[in-house]
Amino acid sequence: QTVVTQEPSLTVSPGGTVTLTCASSTGAVTSGYYPNWFQQKPGQAPRALIYSTSSKHSWTPARFSGSLLGGKAALTLSGVQPEDEAEYYCLLYHGGGRVFGGGTKLTVL
Amino acid sequence: QVQLQESGPGLVKPSETLSLTCTVSSGSINNYYWNWIRQPPGKGLEWIGYIYNSGSTNYNPSLKSRVTISVDMSKNQFSLTLTSVTAADTAVYYCARERSAGMEYWGPGTLVTVSS
Numbered sequence: 001q002t003v004v005t006q007e008p009s010l011t012v013s014p015g016g017t018v019t020l021t022c023a024s025s026t027g028a029v030t031s032g033y034y035p036n037w038f039q040q041k042p043g044q045a046p047r048a049l050i051y052s053t054s055s056k057h058s059w060t061p062a063r064f065s066g067s068l069l070g071g072k073a074a075l076t077l078s079g080v081q082p083e084d085e086a087e088y089y090c091l092l093y094h095g096g097g098r099v100f101g102g103g104t105k106l107t108v109l
Numbered sequence: 110q111v112q113l114q115e116s117g118p119g120l121v122k123p124s125e126t127l128s129l130t131c132t133v134s135s136g137s138i139n140n141y142y143w144n145w146i147r148q149p150p151g152k153g154l155e156w157i158g159y160i161y162n163s164g165s166t167n168y169n170p171s172l173k174s175r176v177t178i179s180v181d182m183s184k185n186q187f188s189l190t191l192t193s194v195t196a197a198d199t200a201v202y203y204c205a206r207e208r209s210a211g212m213e214y215w216g217p218g219t220l221v222t223v224s225s
Contacts, residue, residue: 001170034210038154045203045218046154051211089154093210096167098144100154 002026002094006101011109012080020104021072022090028071029092035073036091037066039084040103046089050075082108111135113204113216121198121223127191131204131216138163138180142207143187145178147200148218155200159207160187194223 003025012018022035029035035053038046048057050066053073063079073090085108090101117129131143145157158168160178168176172191180187191198201218 036210036212038212045215048211048213048215051213052209055211057211057213091154091156091212097169098156098159098212100146100156103153 002092002099004090004092004099004101006088006090006104008102009105009107011107012077014080014082014108016080017076017078018080018106019069020075020077020088020090020106021069022074022092022101023072024092024094024099026094029068029073031068033073033092033094035066035068037064037073037075038089038091040087040089077106080108084108111206111214113206113214115202115204115216115219117202117219117221119220119222121194121221122225123195123223124193127189127194127198127221127223129189129202129204129219129221130186131188133185133187133206138182138185138187143178143180144205144207144212145189146203146205146215147198148203149197149200157189157191157202196223199223 005023037050040046054066065076067074088104112134114132121127142159142161144159160166163180175192177190203218204216205212206214
């Protein structure tokens with residue numbers, strides 16, 4: 001079965017920029033995998049941030065952006081805020097199904 | 110504003126069947142993908158499956174033999190059934206609406222514990 005891999009953890013300073021990535025065991029991630037990104041804080045449901053690689057929901061803060069980078073899906077946070085500390089999950093569409101990545105714990109320090 | 114709410118028993122015995130319902134408030138249940146996702150305590154998200162337009166379904170291959178997702182359009186609800194549960198099925202279960210390749214709205218989740 002397809003495995004989707006994310007960095008287990010990343011640390012960023014307030015005001016800084018950080019990029020999280022999402023790789024597929026089947027090869028390069030393309031727009032046809034419709035990458036989604038979600039933010040989850042402790043005790044809360046995931047909140048959708050990005051869909052179809054780079055499209056934002058109406059509630060997505062402008063500092064979040066999605067892209068494809070070096071064969072992976074990427075989520076970039078620019079001007080990181082303390083409230084951005086959370087777990088981030090990517091989701092890829094594979095052969096009609098959906099597969100989540102293992103998540104990246106982002107620490108703002 | 111679309112709202113989703115999961116409901117069902119919080120405790121299920123091993124080898125029995127887990128049944129959950131997701132109630133959708135505001136808007137039609139037509140023309141969307143309705144997903145179930147779960148998250149074991151302290152672990153990551155796992156996609157379970159979806160139903161589309163009351164008929165078309167797709168399930169995670171690792172769960173396919175035990176999962177059924179159905180919809181009741183008259184009640185604006187869709188449901189999850191998972192048979193022969195074990196402790197490994199203990200998780201928070203979420204329902205989510207998907208549109209245009211984006212899983213946009215999620216319910217708050219409900220914890221289901223499998224224990225005798």
